[in-house]
Amino acid sequence: FQLPEQGKKKARPAAGARNRQPEKLHGDGLWEAEETRDCDQEEILVLTDNEWMHYAAAAAAQCQSSDLKAAYRKVDRPAMEAWYMDDSDEDQRLPHHLDPPQYVSHEALAKLGVLHWVLDAVIYEDDPELEKIRADRGYSYKDIITVSPDKLPNYEHKIRNFFEEHIHLDEEIRYCLEGSGYFDVRDAQDRWIRIWVKKGDMIVLPAGSYHRFTLDANNYIKAMRLFVGEPLWTPYNRPQDDHQTRKDYVNHFLQGQQDAVIAH
């Protein structure tokens, strides 16, 4: 693959893909890398998702400009989707969109303290970008969990517990290496937001945030679990409103957003 020269090249999703429903952007979508070699010469490369991942990763690794690096990372695959949930009792593995769907931006997730990166899961065993995040955030511990009916011992019991609304006293950090699943979080008005995590998505749910996890209809996820120090996976099921970790989360992330709604 050609690598970008600083400031000269742009990359964007294939034009046809932009008008499709967000779900269809995943998987077998094609990407275009538009390379401007000099002022009047342009070349469009059409790449598969996998090729594009490698192209973008290589470009980011060799590029000097941090602005350009960010631009390449941003478009290297479709954004992780999140949406408000309906309140139907149907199978938890279904998407549970509102009608019409109401998507939630990454900025709105960030206000709830939910962090997100897209990494190249193909190279997870030796990925400088992952190692940088681990070093920056002190994620000294890691292991891998596979959640599927045939791979996870005591599957039924565990999947039930994952879907009980709970908090942890530390961040919940998960990096999806294969498959997919839903992490549900509460917004400041206590509405459920469903976050669809797929291969390459790494998310952090803050300590004290109510959340739950379920597989989607594919029934399979392989994820890296990370932690600062010795891991504690203990869930504290809702209600935990008197727990100091919960109070700290509410004060830090939700209070301002709740006040803003009341002021309207």
Ligand SMILES: CSCCC(=O)/C(O)=C/O
């Ligand atoms: C994909 S990791 C399984 C879910 C989990 O570990 C957890 O703690 C959910 O809240």
Ligand SMILES: [Fe+2]
């Ligand atoms: Fe959890």
Ligand code: NI
């Ligand atoms: Ni993001």
